Amino acid sequence: MEWFVAPDYWLSRLVFQRALAAIYLVAFLGAAVQFRALIGERGMLPVPRYVERVPFRRAPSVFHFRYSDRFFAAWAWAGVLVSAGLLAGVDGRVPLWGAMLLWLLPWVLYLSIVNVGQTWYAFGWESLLLEVGFLALFLGNDEVAPPIVVLFLMRWALFRVEFGAGLIKMRGDACWRKLTCLYYHHETQPMPGPLSWFFHHLPKPVHRVEVAANHVTQLAVPVLLFTPQPVATAAASLMILTQLWLVLSGNFSWLNWTTVALAVTAVDFSPLTGEKHFARTPLWYEVVVLAVAAFLLFLSYRPARNLLSRRQIMNYSFDPLHLVNTYGAFGSISRLRLEVVIEGTADPLPLADADWREYEFKGKPGDPRHWPRQFAPYHLRLDWLMWFAALSPGYARPWFGPLVERLLDSDPDTLRLLRRSPFPPDSPPRHIRARLFRYQYTSWHELRTTGACWKRTYVRDFLPPTHLGTAAGGNGLPD
Structure with missing residues (x-):
């Protein structure tokens, strides 16, 4: 026909x-x-x-x-x-x-x-x-x-x-x-x-x-x-x-x-x-x-x-x-960029002045000097969900605690999802915490003088210092 x-x-x-x-x-x-x-x-x-x-x-x-x-x-x-x-x-x-x-x-x-x-x-x-x-x-x-x-x-x-x-x-x-x-x-x-x-x-x-x-x-x-x-x-x-x-x-x-x-x-x-x-x-x-x-x-x-x-x-x-x-996307637009920054320390006590080191993700903003890369059409699933975690901690509750638990255990499969871990695989951190920061793009002048594309400001704690045994349930996550 x-x-x-x-x-x-x-x-x-x-x-x-x-x-x-x-x-x-x-x-x-x-x-x-x-x-x-x-x-x-x-x-x-x-x-x-x-x-x-x-x-x-x-x-x-x-x-x-x-x-x-x-x-x-x-x-x-x-x-x-x-x-x-x-x-x-x-x-x-x-x-x-x-x-x-x-x-x-x-x-x-x-x-x-x-x-x-x-x-x-x-x-x-x-x-x-x-x-x-x-x-x-x-x-x-x-x-x-x-x-x-x-x-x-x-x-x-x-x-x-x-x-x-x-x-x-x-x-x-x-x-x-x-x-x-x-x-x-x-x-x-x-x-x-x-x-x-x-x-x-x-x-x-x-x-x-x-x-x-x-x-x-x-x-x-x-x-x-x-x-x-x-x-x-x-x-x-x-x-x-x-x-x-x-x-x-x-x-x-x-x-x-x-x-x-x-x-x-x-x-x-x-x-x-x-x-x-x-x-x-x-x-x-x-x-x-x-x-x-x-x-x-x-x-x-x-x-x-x-x-x-x-x-x-x-x-x-x-x-x-x-x-x-x-289908559809971005029915609402966030006015502020909030990011969850995960840090670990090998110190025996998780004090504020302990040696906290930051985990770096591949795609989501972290180090203000790290310029974003093009990944699409490849999809970094953990990085995307971290954006939602900052917007709604309750949304992240089922998986954020298990993520922290695996970082405390230096799980190799989890570490492969990251750009950089601050700890050797055989020396995992004793404690991990997560803090919420506001991220803003730098101005043209700030980019030229500092080389950083982001500037960030501490907002509040997202997850208090956590050790193995308390992380799996996402204890401490705000609603």
């Missing part, structure tokens, strides 16, 4: 598939490298303990049937290998049904990880990767032209990402309506990047223009995705440019890159590539795609209703398979 396919979008599909494979690769790599300290058998929030209290129907995962650190590592590294194969284009060298099975593999593998990842995986980009990854199963390979209905579902997902984020801002913090949120955001965002300091110091009128442009891109432009070409291409291109601007301004895991990949599927490259001919689409494939599309449109009812609701929620999955979700 000619109406079923859109042969002009073969290059859009190809670029999208390779980009998605690269994102999968990064996601699995991060899981393989970081899981032991976070959700491993001796992790801060162990998977075995989680699956004991959460039934399979609420969080489908292979780890309900079996868990060991060795098995999880094999599972995650298998995802790395499959993703690398898809990135290399293996799906184009097998029959259509084989390509669909190949794209099913990373989706199943990553779903099992996300559904036991608990708070470490409670981010919108996890659900977005799974939703988009599921749609990728039905895009086909070089044997057939891309199905129009799947391309439509890609645009529907992109619409919800952008429009949902725009609505949550307009319904949320007043600074979005006043166009002033970027006076603070580049300084207070979860994990600044190497250019965030410069973004923060742009003139305030530029910040206001940025916010106004964001509103246009997220609230007006997404509607144009469903218009004829070349308008839809122009809309998608504007979204891509906006997402790349966000990539430069901070570390937001693979959220921006997945959105870029989605937007590429709405770009018509045919004026540049010319016409390409495909074989007739198999009937079984058409039936499967149409049936799945009808099911996904049925599931879209609740996300669509959420967009219209005054009580809009963001980054929420309405089904345990993460097939159709709701």
